[in-house]
Amino acid sequence: TPSIGQTDKPQAEQSKELQTLIQELERNEALYRNLKLNLQMVYEQSPGQVDSDKRARQKSELTLIVQGDKYRQEKLTTGRFQQGFLYPTNKPYNRFSSGTTESSAVFDGETLRKFYRYDRTPGLTDEERQQGGHGDISGEQKCMENLFRPHMLLCEHEVRVPLSTWLKGRDAIAASPGWPNYNDGWSYKVQLLGEEEIQGLNCIKIRIEKFHMNGKLTSKTILWLARDRNLIPAQAVFYQPPRSKEIPQCEAWVDEWQEVRPGVWFPRKFHKDRLNWIIYRLKNKQQVGWRKKYQVESIELDPLLPEDTFTKLKFPKGLEVSPRDVENK
Structure with a gap:
C-alpha cells in the first residue's frame, strides 16, 4: 500500500507530529x-x-x-x-x-x-x-x-532503550540507565512516512536513520506501528547502507496477537529473518541466513x-x- 506523502510537510509541523507520537508511545509503554x-x-x-x-x-x-x-x-x-x-x-x-x-x-x-x-x-x-x-x-x-x-520486540539489532527514547535521539539515549559510555558522536534522524495497512492493521510508518560522526549513514530501520495494538510494531525492516541501500539485512513480523487485557495487546507469535550476506555477495541471491x-x-x-x-x-x-x-x- 503506498504511503501518504508526509515527508513533504514542513519540518516544524512534522516535529510537532513526532512529539505527539512520542507522548502517545510513552503512555502505551507504561502499560507494560x-x-x-x-x-x-x-x-x-x-x-x-x-x-x-x-x-x-x-x-x-x-x-x-x-x-x-x-x-x-x-x-x-x-x-x-x-x-x-x-x-x-x-x-x-x-x-x-x-x-x-x-x-x-x-x-x-x-x-x-x-x-x-x-x-x-x-x-x-x-x-x-x-x-x-x-x-x-x-x-x-x-x-x-x-x-x-x-515496542522493541522486533528490533533485535537496535539500541536497547524504550522506543519513545529512541525516537527522541542521541541525548535521550545517553541519559538512559545502563549507557554510561554511550558514544555521543552518533546522531539519529526520524521521519514520519504516513500510514499503511499491514496485515489488516492501520499502521504509522516511521523511518529511523543512524549517522556516524562523519555524517555517513550507517543504518536505517523502518517500523510500522499498529494503531489498534497499542502502537506496537507489526513489522520492522533493518538496512545497513554500507552493504546495501535496497536489500534489507533483517526483517521481522508479528504473526499472531493476543489481547492481555481489554484494549491491551501483546504479540503471541513473531519471527525474525536475517539475510545471508555471503551468499548474496557470491551468488547475488537473497537467502535467509538465520531465522x-x-x-x-x-x-x-x-x-x-x-x-x-x-x-x-x-x-x-x-x-x-x-x-x-x-x-x-
Missing part, C-alpha cells in the same frame, strides 16, 4: 512497565536451505520479569551449535556441537547478579567434553534486552512477585563467581 513473560525461541541457521543435520538449531526457554528498572532474565538453550576457530587448526574438529547453555541476570536497581554456563560436545575431536562458565556480582547496570519491551521464531507461552501484567525476585540469584554449584569475597546468598 511491570511484566512477567515466558516465551520459547527457536533459532535455525539456513532454515530450509540445507539438510537438518547440516545446520545449527537451538531451542530456548526464557523467563523475563520486569518492574520499572528492575529485571530478571533466565534462559536455557538446548540444541546444535555451529563451531568455528579464530585460527586454523591441524587437528580434526566437529563443525557442530550439541549441548546446553544457561544464563541468568538479576538487577535490583543497584546490584547486578549474573552467570553463564555451558555443557556441550567438544570442538576438537580429541578433547574432553566442554563444560564451564562464570558468575559475577557487580554494581554495573546492564541494559535490558529489547525482549523486555513489547528466530518466538512464541509467548504466558504473559502477566502487574504480577505479584516474591520480595527477593530482583535480589536473589542461586549460582550453580562449583561455578566461580567474581568478586570472590562476595557471599553467595
Whole structure:
C-alpha cells in the first residue's frame, strides 16, 4: 500500500507530529512497565536451505520479569551449535556441537547478579567434553534486552532503550540507565512516512536513520506501528547502507496477537529473518541466513512477585563467581 506523502510537510509541523507520537508511545509503554513473560525461541541457521543435520538449531526457554528498572532474565538453550576457530587448526574438529547453555541476570536497581554456563560436545575431536562458565556480582547496570519491551520486540539489532527514547535521539539515549559510555558522536534522524495497512492493521510508518560522526549513514530501520495494538510494531525492516541501500539485512513480523487485557495487546507469535550476506555477495541471491521464531507461552501484567525476585540469584554449584569475597546468598 503506498504511503501518504508526509515527508513533504514542513519540518516544524512534522516535529510537532513526532512529539505527539512520542507522548502517545510513552503512555502505551507504561502499560507494560511491570511484566512477567515466558516465551520459547527457536533459532535455525539456513532454515530450509540445507539438510537438518547440516545446520545449527537451538531451542530456548526464557523467563523475563520486569518492574520499572528492575529485571530478571533466565534462559536455557538446548540444541546444535555451529563451531568455528579464530585460527586454523591441524587437528580434526566437529563443525557442530550439541549441548546446553544457561544464563541468568538479576538487577535490583543497584546490584547486578549474573552467570553463564555451558555443557556441550567438544570442538576438537580429541578433547574432553566442554563444560564451564562464570558468575559475577557487580554494581554495573546492564541494559535490558529489547525482549523486555513489547515496542522493541522486533528490533533485535537496535539500541536497547524504550522506543519513545529512541525516537527522541542521541541525548535521550545517553541519559538512559545502563549507557554510561554511550558514544555521543552518533546522531539519529526520524521521519514520519504516513500510514499503511499491514496485515489488516492501520499502521504509522516511521523511518529511523543512524549517522556516524562523519555524517555517513550507517543504518536505517523502518517500523510500522499498529494503531489498534497499542502502537506496537507489526513489522520492522533493518538496512545497513554500507552493504546495501535496497536489500534489507533483517526483517521481522508479528504473526499472531493476543489481547492481555481489554484494549491491551501483546504479540503471541513473531519471527525474525536475517539475510545471508555471503551468499548474496557470491551468488547475488537473497537467502535467509538465520531465522528466530518466538512464541509467548504466558504473559502477566502487574504480577505479584516474591520480595527477593530482583535480589536473589542461586549460582550453580562449583561455578566461580567474581568478586570472590562476595557471599553467595
